[in-house]
Amino acid sequence: MNIFKLLKKKSTNKFGKPYVIAEAGVNHEGSMDTAKRLIYEAKEGGADAIKFQTYKAETIASKHSPAYWDTSKEPTKSQYKLFKKHDSFWKKEFIELKKYCDASDIEFLSTPFDTEAADFLEDLMPVYKISSSDITNKPFIEYIARKKKPIILSTGASYLYEIEEAVSWMKPYEIDIALLHCVLNYPTEDSNANLGMIHGLKSKFPETVIGYSDHALPKDMKTLETAYLLGAQILEKHFTHDKNLPGNDHYHAMDLLDLKRFNERLRNVYSLIGKNEKESLKSEGISRENARRSLVSSRKLKRGVKISRTDLTYKRPAHGISPRVIDDVIGKEMTVDISEDVPLKWHMLK
Numbered sequence: 001m002n003i004f005k006l007l008k009k010k011s012t013n014k015f016g017k018p019y020v021i022a023e024a025g026v027n028h029e030g031s032m033d034t035a036k037r038l039i040y041e042a043k044e045g046g047a048d049a050i051k052f053q054t055y056k057a058e059t060i061a062s063k064h065s066p067a068y069w070d071t072s073k074e075p076t077k078s079q080y081k082l083f084k085k086h087d088s089f090w091k092k093e094f095i096e097l098k099k100y101c102d103a104s105d106i107e108f109l110s111t112p113f114d115t116e117a118a119d120f121l122e123d124l125m126p127v128y129k130i131s132s133s134d135i136t137n138k139p140f141i142e143y144i145a146r147k148k149k150p151i152i153l154s155t156g157a158s159y160l161y162e163i164e165e166a167v168s169w170m171k172p173y174e175i176d177i178a179l180l181h182c183v184l185n186y187p188t189e190d191s192n193a194n195l196g197m198i199h200g201l202k203s204k205f206p207e208t209v210i211g212y213s214d215h216a217l218p219k220d221m222k223t224l225e226t227a228y229l230l231g232a233q234i235l236e237k238h239f240t241h242d243k244n245l246p247g248n249d250h251y252h253a254m255d256l257l258d259l260k261r262f263n264e265r266l267r268n269v270y271s272l273i274g275k276n277e278k279e280s281l282k283s284e285g286i287s288r289e290n291a292r293r294s295l296v297s298s299r300k301l302k303r304g305v306k307i308s309r310t311d312l313t314y315k316r317p318a319h320g321i322s323p324r325v326i327d328d329v330i331g332k333e334m335t336v337d338i339s340e341d342v343p344l345k346w347h348m349l350k
Helices: 003-010 032-045 079-085 091-104 115-121 138-145 160-173 196-204 222-229 256-273 282-290 323-329
Strands: 019-025 049-054 107-112 128-130 151-154 177-182 209-214 234-238 294-297 312-315
Touching: 019 032, 019 256, 032 049, 032 091, 032 256, 049 091, 091 107, 091 115, 107 115, 107 128, 115 138, 128 138, 138 151, 138 160, 151 160, 160 177, 160 196, 177 196, 177 234, 196 209, 209 222, 222 234, 222 256, 294 323, 312 323
Parallel strands: 019 049, 019 234, 049 107, 128 151, 151 177, 177 209, 209 234
Antiparallel strands: 294 312
């Protein structure tokens, strides 16, 4: 299903269930069995989609491209050399993974990094995902936009004018667009998360779906939960089957237990948020009756007396006439004698 249609279906109120993408990237490391395990565990954990990455080292980076990750976790100093380790999956493998996703009832996605990948992925995915690294890549963005499919664009390391430019390149094709706030630090420190930028994107692009792509350490998954509460409708986080594996991704990715924990926290959040329309709940009935007030006589009132403001006060419970209609009571004539401190009822008035 088109993610954008699914979001509309889920969003019965402002806080509809977010669309959760488990970003497996290349954490399969060339193993089909591992890739299928990642799909199974993403589904088991409650993700709506699993996303891979599709590239060839030769088309994504020059042989002189330096590392920008934590080299204490991944010692490879060249982007080209690292990408070369993990670029063995291509069209045949992704067709197989798409079929496995369909059988597992989870959406298949993969980020293309060149036009050949974009072409063969077209029939496999309902939407395209474009990496933050390509936000200034006008020819590539336009090439994908021409396919007339929705696009999810990450906005890591970008200024607002760069996002506006990228959006302007897609708009002529009249496609649905989602923008994901993202910080290109691996991992992202809490002090750098700047989740307030989600609100900034929503203000600047009010007609656009806004989400969040997370690179923070999973810990208690509070970052994703906060992003959701700030209005992120799409949540993407790197996903692995083993956080203890070496490399530049596994250690800051979430695993099955993290994903389950996050969805459990979300269920609690949904329970706390509840209804969108303000109304008195059935559970508050006893409080409406006993914690609110009634108009009460401030002195003895005899039959035939016309009630003045000084004849009245207001006290709990709300078993008598509500003080909200005090103007309708003043000037009315008493039909009975009452003592001080008696809640007024309509049958007492003429």
